[in-house]
Amino acid sequence: MAHTSNRILVFGKTGQVATELRQRAGTNCLGRADADLSDPAACAATIRAHHPTAVINAAAFTAVDQAEAEEPLAHVINAEAPSAMALACAELGIPFLHISTDYVFDGSGTAPWNPSDATSPQNAYGRTKLAGEVAVRAAGGTHAILRTSWVFSAHGANFVKTMLRLSETRDALNVVHDQIGGPTPAADIADALLIMARAMIEGATDATGGTASTYHYAGNPATSWENFASEIFGTAGRPVSVTGIPTADYPTPAARPLNSRLDCASLQADFGISPPDWRAALADIIPTLIAQE
Numbered sequence: 001m002a003h004t005s006n007r008i009l010v011f012g013k014t015g016q017v018a019t020e021l022r023q024r025a026g027t028n029c030l031g032r033a034d035a036d037l038s039d040p041a042a043c044a045a046t047i048r049a050h051h052p053t054a055v056i057n058a059a060a061f062t063a064v065d066q067a068e069a070e071e072p073l074a075h076v077i078n079a080e081a082p083s084a085m086a087l088a089c090a091e092l093g094i095p096f097l098h099i100s101t102d103y104v105f106d107g108s109g110t111a112p113w114n115p116s117d118a119t120s121p122q123n124a125y126g127r128t129k130l131a132g133e134v135a136v137r138a139a140g141g142t143h144a145i146l147r148t149s150w151v152f153s154a155h156g157a158n159f160v161k162t163m164l165r166l167s168e169t170r171d172a173l174n175v176v177h178d179q180i181g182g183p184t185p186a187a188d189i190a191d192a193l194l195i196m197a198r199a200m201i202e203g204a205t206d207a208t209g210g211t212a213s214t215y216h217y218a219g220n221p222a223t224s225w226e227n228f229a230s231e232i233f234g235t236a237g238r239p240v241s242v243t244g245i246p247t248a249d250y251p252t253p254a255a256r257p258l259n260s261r262l263d264c265a266s267l268q269a270d271f272g273i274s275p276p277d278w279r280a281a282l283a284d285i286i287p288t289l290i291a292q293e
Contacts, residue, residue, distance in 0.1 A: 107257020
C-alpha cells in the first residue's frame with residue numbers, strides 16, 4: 001500500500017489538504033513552482049511526465065471573497081486546470097480525484113445536500129468550482145469528485161486559527177449563527193482521498209461498478225459558526241464570550257450559503273468512509289496550534 005501511495009501524484013503542496021497528503025504520500029506533491037495551475041497545459045504535461053498510478057488535485061483558488069474580483073483567474077485555476085488534468089488522466093487510463101465544495105449549491109433549505117441535487121452557486125468561487133466539476137466529468141475518464149466544507153487543520157488559513165488569534169486580544173466576539181455546516185478536518189479528507197485512490201487504482205471505482213462519481217464528505221455533527229467558535233474557545237480554555245449574529249449583519253464580497261450540510265451516505269456505502277467527528281479532531285489540533293503560538 002505504501003508503494004501505491006508513492007505513485008499517486010498530488011497537485012498542491014501548501015494548502016490544508018495538500019499538506020496532510022504530503023505527510024502521507026511522500027514527495028510526489030507539486031507546489032506552484034512544480035506545477036502552476038494558471039498554466040493548464042503544463043499541468044497535463046506534468047502528469048504525462050510522472051507516469052503516476054492516480055492523480056489527486058488538492059490545489060485550487062480558494063480565496064472566496066477575492067474570487068469575486070478575480071473570477072477569470074479563479075476560472076483558469078478551478079476549472080481549466082482540472083479539465084486539463086482530467087483529460088490527461090483519461091488519456092493515460094488512470095483515476096483522477098478532485099476536491100470540490102459545498103459552494104456549488106445555493107444554500108437553501110435545511111436538508112443535507114445529496115451529491116445528485118441540483119447545483120446553483122451563489123458566488124464566483126462556487127461558479128468556478130462547479131465549472132471544474134463539469135469539466136472533470138466531461139473528460140470521460142475514471143474519476144471521483146469529493147465535495148467538502150469548512151476545512152480546518154493546524155496548517156494554512158482557517159477558522160480555527162483565526163478564532164485563536166482573535167482570542168489573544170478579545171474577550172467577546174460576534175459570530176454568524178445562521179450558516180450551518182460540517183467542519184471537516186483536512187487530515188480526514190486526505191485519508192479519505194487516499195482510500196478512494198487506492199480502491200480506484202485496484203478497479204473498485206464504486207459499488208455500482210461505474211467509472212464516475214461525485215461524493216460528499218463533511219464533519220459531524222452539523223453546527224453553526226457561532227457554535228464552532230464556542231467549541232474552539234472551550235477546547236482551548238480561552239474565556240471568550242460568543243454572541244450569534246445573522247449573516248446579514250456580517251456582509252462579505254461573496255455571498256455565503258446558509259445551508260452547507262452534506263449527505264455523506266454514498267461515500268460510506270461505496271468506500272466505507274464515515275464522516276469524521278470534528279470535535280475529536282479539534283481536540284487534537286488545538287494543542288498543536290497553542291504550542292505554535
